[in-house]
Amino acid sequence: MSTTTTSHSPESEGPPEAGGREAGGRGARIIRNEATTEIPVHLLFRDEPEPLSVALAPAVVNRRRGTGEQPRIARRAPAPLRPRRAPEVDPDLVERPARVLPGTAGVLAGALGATGCVLASWWAGVLPPLAVDALGLPVHAGAGLGGPQWATLAGCGALALFGFGGLARGRTGRAWVLGLFGRYRGTVRRTGLMWVNPLVLRRRIDVRLRHWRSEAIPAVDANGVALRVVVLVVWRVRDTARAALGVEDHQLYLRECVEAALARVLARLPADLSPNAPGAADSATLRNTEAVSDALTRLVAAEAAAVGLQVYSAQPLGVEYAPEIAAVMQRRRIAALDAQHRDTVLTSVVDSVEDTVTRLTARGLVELDDYERKALVKDLTVAFYTGHGDR
Known part of the structure; x- marks a missing residue:
């Protein structure tokens, strides 16, 4: 049998590679020199993609036929804000009236205790002669301070201290939150002279109708423009127990609620619209103070109700641009x-x-x-x- 020898060209010589053969089984021709790597020749002469035969026409979105007028895109009014879920507070922490006595009872008890101390001192013979003459008591030598005399003095002195020490004066628009050994004992809203247990801890709360005018609060509108807003909040304490014990500082909590609600409300509307903007006449802006005030009041009232605060209104007094934006x-x-x-x-x-x-x-x-x-x-x-x- 004779063998046929096939000659190879220099371009096709080289070590066999994994990708050195084409799909038909022919060896791929490779260009090689000292300065370059091996480049398959068929990659240098790739066919260009055929151009698309479909002519592309300019797209027109919702153009009115025959007029060439582009439609006016109206800006949709944002959906109303919904208050978030109120924070959970101890359900047992609810204002309830405290037990107090009229001030007359405290005065009588203190007077009885003081009178008992004077009589016990006279009985023991330790009352000064000037006091005896002033009170019109007969001269008594006395047996000295013994066990019965000390017990009488201690009891009458304690009665006088409790009687006079528990006297308190209630004012209109003020309330007392009472606590004994860390436990809430009730709230006193009475006015005038009254007697309160002197062992309880008293915390005064202002329950009058109050207003708070904020400083310029930084915020941004829907377009990211920096603003400065001054807010007027009208509020009062409705539940003294939650306001005093449910939060560390209810006034600071109210201010933070106002800032958070203001950021939510102002971030949904632009501060102003250009008169030539599409749909500018039907769009809502921050210039509509009534709508902004309603949304802000609703959010702040929902957040502050958890700590016993009642918010009547929260309205922006002025919406201004930041100095650099102005x-x-x-x-x-x-x-x-x-x-x-x-x-x-x-x-x-x-x-x-x-x-x-x-x-x-x-x-x-x-x-x-x-x-x-x-x-x-x-x-x-x-x-x-x-x-x-x-x-």
Whole structure:
């Protein structure tokens, strides 16, 4: 049997590679030199993709046929804000009236105790002679301070201390939150003189109708523009137990609730809209203070009710741009007013020129060709515009 020898070209020589063969089984030709790596030749002459045969037409979104007018996209009003779930507070911590006695009972008990101390001292013979003469008591030698005398003095002294020490004065618009050994014992809303157990801890709470005017609170609107807002909050303490014991400082808690609610409300609406913006007339902005006040009051009232606070209104007194934003907005407004003024002046000048040229030609005072008409219009425009600029 004879064997057939096949000669190989230099380009096809080289070690066999895993990807060195094409799909048909032929060896792939490879370019190789000292400075480059091995590059398959068929990759250098790849066929370009065929161009698409479908002609692409410009897309028009919801254009009115025959007019070429683009539709006006109305800005949808945001959905109403819903208060979040109120924080959980101890359900047993609810205001209840405390047990107190009229102030007359405390005065009588203190007077009885003081009288008992004086009589016990006279009985023991330790009462000074001047006090004896002042009180009109008979002279008594006394047996000295013994066990019975000490017991009488201790009992009468304790009665006097409890009687006079428990006297308290209740004021209109103020309440006392009482606690004994860390336990809530009730709230006193009575006015006038009364007797309260002197062992309880008293904490005074202002239950009058109050208002709080905030400082300039930083916030941002729906477009991310920095704002400064001043808020007026009208509120009062409704549940003294929760206001005093449910939170560390109910006034600080109210301020933080106002700041959080303000951030939520202002972030949903823009501070202002351009008059030429699509749907600007139907869009809500932060200039609608009534809607903003209603949403803010609803959120703050829901958050503050958990700690016994009743919020009547929370309304923004002023919504202003931040200083750095206000400077930019002022420049923009000045530029817009200047452009509007220039447009008004130009419109007036053009109308005046047109009326002048029309009258001159209509009455036959002058006969103008195109070149002379253009020159006259140019001269009149410069003259009228200069006259408006000098005013």
